[in-house]
Amino acid sequence: MSTPKPPSSEDLLGQKYDRCLADFLVKAGVGFSAGVVLSVVLFRRRTWPIALSTGFGAGIAYADCDRSFNPARIPGTRIISQLPEAPQGK
Amino acid sequence: MYRTLPRRLATGASRGGARVVRRRLTTEPPSSEPLPKKRHVVRTILLSTTVLVGGFYVGSTFLAFKNETYHEFFSEQVPLGYSFLQYGEDHHWDTMTVESVIESSKKTLASAQRYVTDTLSGAPSTAQEAKSAVKNTKEAAVKAIQDSKDRATSAAARIKTEIKKETSGATAIVKHQSEQFSRGVEELIREAEAALDKAKTTAADALEPPPTDTAGPGVYHAPLPVGFELPPGYARPSPPKKPEPSPADAPRLPLLSPELSSISASEPIIAHLAGTIDNLTAYVESNPTATAKAASVLETAKSDLTALATRIEKVREDERAGLEAKMDEQTREYTVKLMDLEMEAQDKLDGQEQEFRRYFDEERARLTQAYREKLENELQTQTELINERLKEEVIAQGIELQRRWIREIKVRVEEERGGRLAKIDELSANLKRLERVALDNSTYLDENLRIHTLWSALRALSSSALTSPVRKPFREELRVVRHIAAARDDPVVAAALDSLEGSDVPDVGVEPLADLSTWFAAEVAPKVAHVALVPDENAGLLSHLASRAFAGLRFKRHGLVSGDDVLSVLARAEHYLNEKDLDSAARELNQLKGTAKLLLHDWLEAARRRLEVQQALEVVQTQATLASLLVV
Numbered sequence: 001m002s003t004p005k006p007p008s009s010e011d012l013l014g015q016k017y018d019r020c021l022a023d024f025l026v027k028a029g030v031g032f033s034a035g036v037v038l039s040v041v042l043f044r045r046r047t048w049p050i051a052l053s054t055g056f057g058a059g060i061a062y063a064d065c066d067r068s069f070n071p072a073r074i075p076g077t078r079i080i081s082q083l084p085e086a087p088q089g090k
Numbered sequence: 091m092y093r094t095l096p097r098r099l100a101t102g103a104s105r106g107g108a109r110v111v112r113r114r115l116t117t118e119p120p121s122s123e124p125l126p127k128k129r130h131v132v133r134t135i136l137l138s139t140t141v142l143v144g145g146f147y148v149g150s151t152f153l154a155f156k157n158e159t160y161h162e163f164f165s166e167q168v169p170l171g172y173s174f175l176q177y178g179e180d181h182h183w184d185t186m187t188v189e190s191v192i193e194s195s196k197k198t199l200a201s202a203q204r205y206v207t208d209t210l211s212g213a214p215s216t217a218q219e220a221k222s223a224v225k226n227t228k229e230a231a232v233k234a235i236q237d238s239k240d241r242a243t244s245a246a247a248r249i250k251t252e253i254k255k256e257t258s259g260a261t262a263i264v265k266h267q268s269e270q271f272s273r274g275v276e277e278l279i280r281e282a283e284a285a286l287d288k289a290k291t292t293a294a295d296a297l298e299p300p301p302t303d304t305a306g307p308g309v310y311h312a313p314l315p316v317g318f319e320l321p322p323g324y325a326r327p328s329p330p331k332k333p334e335p336s337p338a339d340a341p342r343l344p345l346l347s348p349e350l351s352s353i354s355a356s357e358p359i360i361a362h363l364a365g366t367i368d369n370l371t372a373y374v375e376s377n378p379t380a381t382a383k384a385a386s387v388l389e390t391a392k393s394d395l396t397a398l399a400t401r402i403e404k405v406r407e408d409e410r411a412g413l414e415a416k417m418d419e420q421t422r423e424y425t426v427k428l429m430d431l432e433m434e435a436q437d438k439l440d441g442q443e444q445e446f447r448r449y450f451d452e453e454r455a456r457l458t459q460a461y462r463e464k465l466e467n468e469l470q471t472q473t474e475l476i477n478e479r480l481k482e483e484v485i486a487q488g489i490e491l492q493r494r495w496i497r498e499i500k501v502r503v504e505e506e507r508g509g510r511l512a513k514i515d516e517l518s519a520n521l522k523r524l525e526r527v528a529l530d531n532s533t534y535l536d537e538n539l540r541i542h543t544l545w546s547a548l549r550a551l552s553s554s555a556l557t558s559p560v561r562k563p564f565r566e567e568l569r570v571v572r573h574i575a576a577a578r579d580d581p582v583v584a585a586a587l588d589s590l591e592g593s594d595v596p597d598v599g600v601e602p603l604a605d606l607s608t609w610f611a612a613e614v615a616p617k618v619a620h621v622a623l624v625p626d627e628n629a630g631l632l633s634h635l636a637s638r639a640f641a642g643l644r645f646k647r648h649g650l651v652s653g654d655d656v657l658s659v660l661a662r663a664e665h666y667l668n669e670k671d672l673d674s675a676a677r678e679l680n681q682l683k684g685t686a687k688l689l690l691h692d693w694l695e696a697a698r699r700r701l702e703v704q705q706a707l708e709v710v711q712t713q714a715t716l717a718s719l720l721v722v
Contacts, residue, residue, distance in 0.1 A: 009692040010617040013634065013685070020631065066631045073628060 020065035024058060031057025147174050155184040360399060367391055537721045540577060544714050547571040552707050555600060556700070565596040575710065578717065586709040590702070600700040606693070607667045610675075614693045615660050618686050622656035626684035634685075656686050672697055 007015055035053030043049050067073065151174050154161040164171040178184065367388070374384040551567040568591060575583045590596065601609075622644075623637035647661040659678050666675035676697040679690050 008613070010614045010689045012689060013617065013621060062631065069631050069634055070629055073630065 016065075016068055020061070020068065023064055024061035027057035027061040027064075028054055029057070031055065031060075147171075151175060151178040151183060360395070360402075363395070367395070534721060537717070540574065541714060541718045541721060544571070544574045544578070544710075545718075547574050548707065548710055548714060552711075555596075555703055556707065557602075559602055559604070561599040561601050561605070563597050563599045568596045571710065580713055580717070583710050583713045586706040590706045593702075595699050595703060600703050601696045603670060603672060603700070606672065606697055606700065607670075609696075610667055610693060611664065614690060615664060618660055618682075618689050619657060621685045621689060622660075624685045629685060654681075656682060673701055676701060 031053040032050060034057075035050030038053060039046050039049040147170070150160070150164050150168065150171065154164040154171075154175060155178065161175070165175055166172075371384075371388060374381055374388075547567065547570045551564060551571050554562065554567050555564040568587070572587045572591065575587060620638045620641045621634065622641050624633050644657065647657055648665070649661065650665050651658045651661050653659075659682055663675040663678045666672075666678065676694060679694060679697075682690060
């Protein structure tokens with residue numbers, strides 16, 4: 001129990017969610033702080049640099065999270081599932 | 091051993107020689123005499139080459155006798171090698187040893203020394219030689235004498251021993267020898283006498299012309315021993331002179347013997363007397379002086395003699411007459427005696443005749459008796475023969491009968507034996523059958539026992555692996571089962587157990603069904619339900635979030651519902667699990683795809699492990715059941 005045991009397969013998604021949240025918070029926070037610094041230093045206390053950099057951080061976090069959920073998704077590529085005969089209901 | 095010593099010596103000597111040479115080279119001034127040195131050089135070269143070549147050849151010859159390969163090489167390759175080998179074989183070098191060499195060298199050395207000393211001593215040696223020759227001859231003589239003495243003594247001893255040995259036959263031999271000896275002596279005597287006579291005659295012849303020599307100094311009077319002759323210069327005395335022949339013209343005297351021949355024929359004494367008188371007459375005649383005197387005497391003697399003769403005649407006649415008378419008387423007497431004897435003989439003859447007749451009768455009776463006896467004997471023998479033949483026939487018949495009986499008995503015995511043997515065969519067959527039954531029974535029992543043990547092991551295994559409330563490893567139980575199943579040599583069971591043993595399932599064990607059920611219901615099913623709406627591909631964060639958001643809104647389905655979507659499958663699996671049908675539940679959940687399958691992976695793995703074990707155990711159980719059915 002003490003050693004990092006590989007998590008059970010049903011807890012996989014929950015783990016991913018946790019990581020994504022942590023990542024989002026960190027990156028959004030970093031973007032926010034960077035925007036604050038920029039607005040104070042360069043843009044005479046304007047607000048939009050703060051929002052922009054926070055958006056950048058959140059976007060980066062989202063992209064990472066999305067990639068972690070679907071590792072096969074790479075920008076510029078599309079996976080075409082060769083659907084056989086019939087999609088059997090659904 | 092003996093090879094090492096000389097080599098060391100040789101090396102030491104060579105070393106010493108080298109040292110000496112070196113010293114000389116260093117001490118002596120060089121080029122003292124160039125010319126003689128040159129000559130010396132040539133000589134040393136020649137000498138050394140000669141010595142080397144000789145040494146090589148001699149050494150090679152010896153080595154060739156020791157070593158076969160070198161022998162071949164030496165005889166074929168080296169010039170003159172073969173001839174050297176031949177020479178060595180002729181002089182027995184091949185059999186020569188060190189001892190023999192030393193011996194021969196010693197001998198030659200001694201001879202050489204002797205030769206040298208002899209030549210050195212020269213003249214004194216001749217005297218010495220003479221002395222020695224004398225000594226030698228003396229010694230030889232003494233030796234010869236000794237030898238002869240010895241031989242004589244030995245011969246004597248031998249003769250003695252022979253005599254001792256032949257004491258039994260000695261007397262005869264001695265007698266024979268003495269006879270021979272006496273005969274030889276007699277012959278000798280005879281010869282000696284003859285020789286003596288001859289000698290005598292010769293001596294007489296020789297000594298007759300000088301009669302004065304008879305009493306000479308060379309006359310030997312003593313009698314000579316037998317076989318001896320006089321030495322030269324001696325002679326026997328001459329024999330007495332022969333009497334002078336008497337004169338033939340003397341007056342002859344009358345001779346009586348022719349006149350009395352008629353009487354002397356019947357009376358030898360008278361003839362003898364007449365002969366004597368004649369002799370006297372002859373003597374008288376030889377003496378011419380007495381002839382005249384003697385004539386008258388002779389006449390009287392003659393008359394007396396005739397008277398004597400007539401007287402004798404007369405006496406004889408008288409005697410004859412007396413004798414005739416006596417004869418007649420005796421004849422008469424004897425005739426009377428003869429008559430008596432005749433009578434007696436007649437009587438005797440009569441008696442004898444009677445006796446003979448009686449004897450004849452007796453003889454006849456005896457003969458008849460004998461013949462009768464003979465006849466009876468014949469009859470008896472005939473009857474005996476017949477009886478014997480009859481007996482033989484009886485015996486033969488008896489033997490025949492016995493043989494027949496024996497044959498019959500044999501046949502009976504054979505039949506009996508055959509019957510007995512058949513019975514024994516039957517018994518043995520029965521016994522074999524029994525044996526087989528017993529064997530079958532034992533194998534059956536063994537099989538039963540094995541199946542029983544297998545069943546027990548299987549039960550233990552299943553109880554520890556499947557029906558235990560907690561997960562625990564069952565390697566030990568599996569090993570026991572496998573061990574027991576290996577005895578039965580069942581390929582199916584072996585395959586199933588091998589597949590089970592090959593994995594790591596026995597080490598970690600399998601989850602109990604209850605655990606699996608609770609795990610599914612508590613953890614796996616809700617989480618899978620949250621991703622029920624996530625698409626199979628290109629499912630990003632948004633789709634996941636949406637699925638999570640909308641899954642809560644959907645109705646929860648229960649029981650055996652139809653449908654391919656994730657929630658229906660989950661509902662069916664839950665239903666099957668509630669019915670403890672793990673197999674069907676696993677099959678249902680295995681149909682899911684995408685993220686749901688991903689989430690179900692661990693649970694499915696556990697379920698599959700349990701199902702594998704279950705299946706293998708079922709297979710083994712089925713085989714065991716089949717085996718037990720086969721046994722019964």
